[in-house]
Amino acid sequence: MKLETVDYHCGGSPMRVITGGLPEIRGSCFKERMEFVHQNIDFVRKQLCWEPRGYRSMTVVMPIQHDQSLADAAVLYCAATMYLPFCGEASICFVRYLMEHGLVKCTEPETKVVIQCPPGIVTCYAEWTNGKVGNVRFHGVPAYVHSIDTDLILSTGVKVRTNIVYGGAYYAIVYEDQLQLDISKEKYTTMTSWADDVTQKAIEQSQLPMCGTIINDRSLKDPTFRFVVCGESMVNRGFCGSGSTCCATFDYFNGNLKLGESRQYGSIVTKQCATVTPVKATKIDGHDAVIIEIKSRAYRTGNHVFEFESDDPLVAGFLP
Incomplete structure (x- = not known):
């Protein structure tokens, strides 16, 4: 073969x-x-x-x-x-x-x-x-916010507040300060372990087919960098299309990103970004939703x- x-x-x-x-x-x-x-x-x-x-x-x-x-x-x-x-x-x-x-x-x-x-x-x-x-x-x-401020108790006993967003896949978004760390490549192993724990607890509590977890900061800087882990310890090297869609969707519904407004979303691993733009408001299955455009290049x-x-x-x- x-x-x-x-x-x-x-x-x-x-x-x-x-x-x-x-x-x-x-x-x-x-x-x-x-x-x-x-x-x-x-x-x-x-x-x-x-x-x-x-x-x-x-x-x-x-x-x-x-x-x-x-x-x-x-x-x-x-x-x-x-x-x-x-x-x-x-x-x-x-x-x-x-x-x-x-x-x-x-x-x-x-x-x-x-x-x-x-x-x-x-x-x-x-x-x-x-x-x-x-x-x-x-x-x-169509992408939408599934739930806001969902509390999870991790295996370490730490309580974190997550937001679950759908952008072609379900992701839990958690902020770095809740995990008492800062997003950096030096914390790669620690962040991967935290993210795996968040994903598993989100699956157990929500019964959703979670794809992974995004560790984010609270800034609205442009560009903004996050740490995305899919599945079991699969660390995304790039901007993560579905993850960036989820982050942009959450920013859009929080009033921090408007239709037609672009922002650079990237990975802390490579510092490579995609241009992300909400382009159309819509609805799906009773949810207010938005179409997100992602632009980048393949090599x-x-x-x-x-x-x-x-x-x-x-x-x-x-x-x-």
Whole structure:
């Protein structure tokens, strides 16, 4: 068995697009095909996200057949410890891949690409000049604040107040002062442990499919930097598209970010930012919601042909 990929990064977050070697994915609709992947070929996620071919912070883009007439392509987002509901950086990388490989019709100065993913339809707009892809901006699914000032008792006995926001995925937002730390790379291990604890307690209390936790400060500086942990100890290197959407949504509903106003949101890990803009007020499932635009750029890092020898005792991969 062999799997072929093209690798990118967006804001420092490593992304891997599967381009060949996937087993047949069965199902009559997007939902059935997604369930088939989860139940029958989950080994692909592990082989590409786990060591020795991947690592904990790797995200793999798995293209599947779409079932929406408006969509140009469909995708699942695979990570080391979970299937991500949505990944903004991966979407930006996937758009570049589609355009560079002639899988969508490209027009100057900007090309529209519509992606179907687990939360719904995401509309992307990519700069296209002289055969090259530049910045990509996307309009995510409607985002909203699920709950405000939810108290959680962590495993350490510390009580923290969180806000749970949906931006294609559910995140808990907690402020650094509640954890008695400041956001810095020097506190990487400590912040990861705190974030994992917050996510687990939020899952237990809210019964929501939480994607992760965002450790934020209370400033409204531009740019603003946060620490985002997805799944189990998966530290986001870049700006985190769904995390930035959640932060911008929370700022918007608190009156700290207006429609049409842009701000730079970034990661404390790489200091790389995306331009984030609320563009439209809307509603979803009875919630007041907002459409957030995220703009950044993908950079290609290489091509791979991964091989899997049958007598390799670690052929399935491993995750420390």
